[in-house]
Amino acid sequence: MQVLVEPVARLMEELARLPGIGPKTSARLVFHLLRVPAEQVYALADALRDLRARTRFCSICFNITDVDPCAICSDPNRDRSIICVVEEPLDVLAIERTREYHGLYHVLHGTLSPVEGIGPDDLHIAELLPRLRAEVPVREVIIATNPNMEGEATAMYLARRLAGSGVKITRLARGLPVGGDLEYADQVTLSRALAGRQAME
Amino acid sequence: MQVLVEPVARLMEELARLPGIGPKTSARLVFHLLRVPAEQVYALADALRDLRARTRFCSICFNITDVDPCAICSDPNRDRSIICVVEEPLDVLAIERTREYHGLYHVLHGTLSPVEGIGPDDLHIAELLPRLRAEVPVREVIIATNPNMEGEATAMYLARRLAGSGVKITRLARGLPVGGDLEYADQVTLSRALAGRQAME
Numbered sequence: 005m006q007v008l009v010e011p012v013a014r015l016m017e018e019l020a021r022l023p024g025i026g027p028k029t030s031a032r033l034v035f036h037l038l039r040v041p042a043e044q045v046y047a048l049a050d051a052l053r054d055l056r057a058r059t060r061f062c063s064i065c066f067n068i069t070d071v072d073p074c075a076i077c078s079d080p081n082r083d084r085s086i087i088c089v090v091e092e093p094l095d096v097l098a099i100e101r102t103r104e105y106h107g108l109y110h111v112l113h114g115t116l117s118p119v120e121g122i123g124p125d126d127l128h129i130a131e132l133l134p135r136l137r138a139e140v141p142v143r144e145v146i147i148a149t150n151p152n153m154e155g156e157a158t159a160m161y162l163a164r165r166l167a168g169s170g171v172k173i174t175r176l177a178r179g180l181p182v183g184g185d186l187e188y189a190d191q192v193t194l195s196r197a198l199a200g201r202q203a204m205e
Numbered sequence: 206m207q208v209l210v211e212p213v214a215r216l217m218e219e220l221a222r223l224p225g226i227g228p229k230t231s232a233r234l235v236f237h238l239l240r241v242p243a244e245q246v247y248a249l250a251d252a253l254r255d256l257r258a259r260t261r262f263c264s265i266c267f268n269i270t271d272v273d274p275c276a277i278c279s280d281p282n283r284d285r286s287i288i289c290v291v292e293e294p295l296d297v298l299a300i301e302r303t304r305e306y307h308g309l310y311h312v313l314h315g316t317l318s319p320v321e322g323i324g325p326d327d328l329h330i331a332e333l334l335p336r337l338r339a340e341v342p343v344r345e346v347i348i349a350t351n352p353n354m355e356g357e358a359t360a361m362y363l364a365r366r367l368a369g370s371g372v373k374i375t376r377l378a379r380g381l382p383v384g385g386d387l388e389y390a391d392q393v394t395l396s397r398a399l400a401g402r403q404a405m406e
Contacts, residue, residue, distance in 0.1 A: 008298065009260055009276075010271060015249075015253060018249040019252075022237065022238075029225065036223065036224055045254070049251070051212070051219045052238070053250040055212050055235065055238055055239065055246060056238075059239070068213060069210055070212060075210075093236060093239070094236045
């Protein structure tokens with residue numbers, strides 16, 4: 005006989021498709037959702053639906069937005085002469101949280117990965133080039149891809165692609181994480197921190 | 206300025222209300238859900254809605270069901286002379302998976318907990334008593350609450366409440382978990398395993 009009623013089995017299955025949620029977590033979530041007020045479950049269902057029904061990607065920077073162009077691209081107070089290139093929308097969020105950056109963004113939606121067959125045409129790279137010749141000329145492109153192999157390869161590719169455009173290309177500093185412990189830093193990070201050492205004022 | 210568009214912020218908030226999902230996991234899930242085909246997100250939203258719209262609790266055993274009485278309570282092949290009392294619907298699932306039990310269930314929906322103010326009237330205990338005098342008389346009630354303090358207290362309370370009914374009351378065996386290591390067993394489990402030692406055939 006069938007042990008689980010269909011709606012329970014189906015939700016467990018759908019939840020288990022999410023990253024980091026195995027069959028056990030999925031079961032626990034379902035039985036939690038059976039206990040909370042139904043309104044909370046309906047609110048979650050509606051929020052999921054709205055995530056895809058009410059958002060799109062900005063046609064300029066490819067960040068997630070509910071209006072096109074997005075709030076950052078259409079904000080007259082942002083510095084339009086500087087573009088920060090990131091891998092994912094989550095990276096925009098991380099940089100915005102610093103409150104230190106006031107320029108525009110460009111979201112690639114991934115990194116180059118020959119292993120997975122992801123080439124330049126699979127990322128929003130072509131769309132970056134015309135942005136350099138906008139009304140307000142761009143003077144700097146900060147490449148803020150992740151400090152790992154794919155991120156570095158993508159940064160190198162972008163730097164070559166943008167060379168000759170007359171725009172200054174920079175990369176986020178690599179070094180010891182603030183609050184970190186020198187003793188626990190990996191060799192590569194420590195080497196980078198040494199190579200990039202700065203004069204104290 | 207608002208960094209996150211409303212649908213993204215709202216879904217992050219709703220996901221973060223789930224147990225074991227903090228703000229970071231929630232953000233990662235949202236950005237995953239932005240990348241997968243929209244159909245997968247809509248399927249998850251529908252499954253969530255159906256979980257509450259299309260299930261209820263069985264009026265006999267209080268397990269989750271889509272029909273009332275549930276498939277187990279109305280199955281003519283189940284042994285109606287034995288009832289297994291569990292804390293949660295998830296426990297029914299665990300016992301069914303053993304394929305060793307063919308009786309009926311009774312789901313309490315919790316345990317006694319004076320600290321949290323949960324008394325006998327907050328659990329489905331009163332509904333268990335009339336079940337003992339059904340058409341097919343019940344000859345055994347297996348108390349399968351969890352082997353922890355609340356579960357034990359609830360088992361003790363139930364045993365007292367059912368005493369004098371003429372029904373045999375049993376409790377799941379406590380002992381070393383199969384595949385476990387004696388060296389790592391806690392004192393209480395080891396004491397129980399010793400006290401409950403069985404003659405080898």
